[in-house]
Amino acid sequence: MLDIKKRRWVWRGVIAIVAVCLAALFYGTAIQPAPHRENLSHVEQQAINVPTLFVPGWHSTSYSTQLITDDIVSLGVTDTVTTVRVTPEGKFIFIGPKIDPHSRQLIRIIFENNRGGEVQYTRWLHNLLAYLYKHRQLKKVNLVGHSMGAYASTLYTFQYGKDAGHGLPKVNKLVTLAGPFDGIIGRQPVSAFFHPNDGTTWTDQPHQNRLAANGRPVLVHPEYDRLEKYAPQVPKTLRMLNIYGDLGDGSQSDGVVTVPSATSIGYLVKPRIAVFQQVKVIGPNAQHSALHEHNWQVTQNIVKFLWPTFAGTAAKMVR
CATH class of the missing domain: 1.20.5 (Single alpha-helices involved in coiled-coils or other helix-helix interfaces)
Known part of the structure; x- marks a missing residue:
């Protein structure tokens, strides 16, 4: 017993x-602390704790930047998202948390005049960043632009890169999606597809243009000529990721922007900046608007580029 x-x-x-x-x-x-956050070194924290502005394109809506930012939030990169409505008069309406200059905050831009054109978008972007520099002490920023927003983000970086630290924040990293750097697909006559505010033309055509051996487009539209003018001013420290689409249907385009137009930016930046990367998306998900609408391939590449410590999480996302 x-x-x-x-x-x-x-x-x-x-x-x-x-x-x-x-x-x-x-x-x-x-x-256990999240390995992507608390275990980072001080240098790594400084490198990724930079607010990121999302710049929409032509005829954009509130959803134009919401879908991609929602995907980024779902990966745990940040849970802080602020929206900025830019009125036709150039005033700013902030919706959401106050902008923290030392965070991974996502800032979604909405242009109330969504047909202002890429040059007008550049002006508004410049004014917004000047405001954030002065009133929110924003000294460094990432830019993610789609379509005309990609063009505006690039033109801003070229045109005002020299002013970083003097009333404007430094552009740390630039991501462009479907950038119409050398024209947009349209139809003749030219007069019917000409934007009077900035000279944008919808006159490009599939197979009409090509890149020369040195990477410069053979046919130079007004948009490209403008970028080429300001390219020498681009910050040497810039890191850039260019993502473009090819439907794979023989058009060599995403349906709106041809591959030569989208990739022509390489000629202007490769010899001038610290890092230039390019990603090609092929198939139905490469359609112009689809590139920023719950497109996991695009989101993975953006996260890997902007916040490399979250790359492992992005690679495991459910498609």
Whole structure:
């Protein structure tokens, strides 16, 4: 009888020890700090804790930047998103948390006049960043632009790059999606597809243009000529990712922007900036608007480029 009682106590002790060990293991795992945040070095934290502005394109809506920022939030990069409505008069209406210059905050821009054109978008972007520099102490920023927003982000970086630290924040990293750097697909006559505010033409055509051996487009539209004028002023420290689409239907385009137009930016930046990367998306997901609408391939590349410490999480996302 005594032996039986002893054995019971022994087993109870073993079970208790195992339970404690399992609880400790589970608890320890549960409270471990997120490896992408707390375990970063001070230098790494400084490198990725930069607010990122999302600049929409022609005829954009509130959803134009919401879908891609929602995807980024779902990866745990940040949970802080602020919207800025830019009125036709150039005034700013902020919706959401106050902008923190030392965070991974996402800032979604909405142009209330969504047909202002790429040069007007550049002006508004310049004024917004000057405001944030002065009133929110924003000294460094990332830019992500789609379509005409990609063009505006690039033109801003070229035109005002020399002013970084003198009333304007430094552009740390630039991501362009479907940038119409050398024209947009349209139809003749030219007069029917000419934007009077900035000289944008919708006159490019599939297979009409090509890049020369040195990377410069053979046919130069007014948009490209403007970028080429300001390209020498681009900051040498800039890191740029250019993402473009090819439907794979023989048009060599995303349906709106041809591959030569979207990739012509390489000629202007490769010899001048610190890093230039390019990603080609092929197939139905490469359609012009689809490039920023829950497009996991695009989001993965953006996250890897802007916040490399979250690249592992992005690679595991469910498609």
